[in-house]
Amino acid sequence: MGSSLLLEVPRKDPELFELRKKEEELIRELKRKDKALAEFAARVVLLKKKKKKAIFLFGVDEDN
Numbered sequence: 001m002g003s004s005l006l007l008e009v010p011r012k013d014p015e016l017f018e019l020r021k022k023e024e025e026l027i028r029e030l031k032r033k034d035k036a037l038a039e040f041a042a043r044v045v046l047l048k049k050k051k052k053k054a055i056f057l058f059g060v061d062e063d064n
Helices: 014-058
Strands: none
16 A cells, blocks of 8 residues: 555646647637628628718719
8 A cells, every 4th residue: 555656646748738728729810810800801891881882872983
């Protein structure tokens, strides 16, 4: 019963630690880019609606 194996704390693999850290970083970056893409898409939709409304109300096409 005096085995030191029971008292030893398992050491974490440094390579595994780095891979998990990199994974978390990549997930954060992906979430950030996903939010930016969603915001950009929303702006495009709003600009299209604004243009359609201007054409409807004033008969003016801003591009021509």
